[in-house]
């Protein structure tokens with residue numbers, strides 16, 4: 001996911017980049033092609049890249065245990081400057097060398113998409129329920145446990 005910035009005029013430029021999730025070395029939960037919509041805003045001493053990335057993910061639902069797919073999306077801003085400017089901790093800041101003419105957002109896209117995977121994975125299907133396993137086994141006392149219980153009782 002590279003953008004050629006040589007001879008880029010000042011102002012806003014938009015791009016749509018895509019890359020196979022495997023080439024981006026995304027986790028196996030991601031499948032297919034990751035897409036990034038990028039707006040570059042070039043001023044005299046820096047380029048601000050606003051990126052909206054998305055990729056399909058296949059997850060296992062935490063509640064019902066079934067597989068489902070969902071679109072993972074992430075939005076981030078990276079600042080590329082030819083000089084070290086004022087520290088701006090809100091954005092990712094990169095220093096460009098005078099002869100740098102390529103911006104590569106692959107690593108950032110992979111990182112932000114990975115961070116965007118929800119902590120709680122829920123399929124949101126209408127029939128999503130915790131599987132109702134038979135509880136019969138729970139009612140039966142393990143023979144080893146029974147022995148131990150007897151042992152404890154005799155000690156009392």
Ligand SMILES: [Zn+2]
Pocket residue numbers: 061062063064065066122123124125128129
């Ligand atoms: Zn579910």
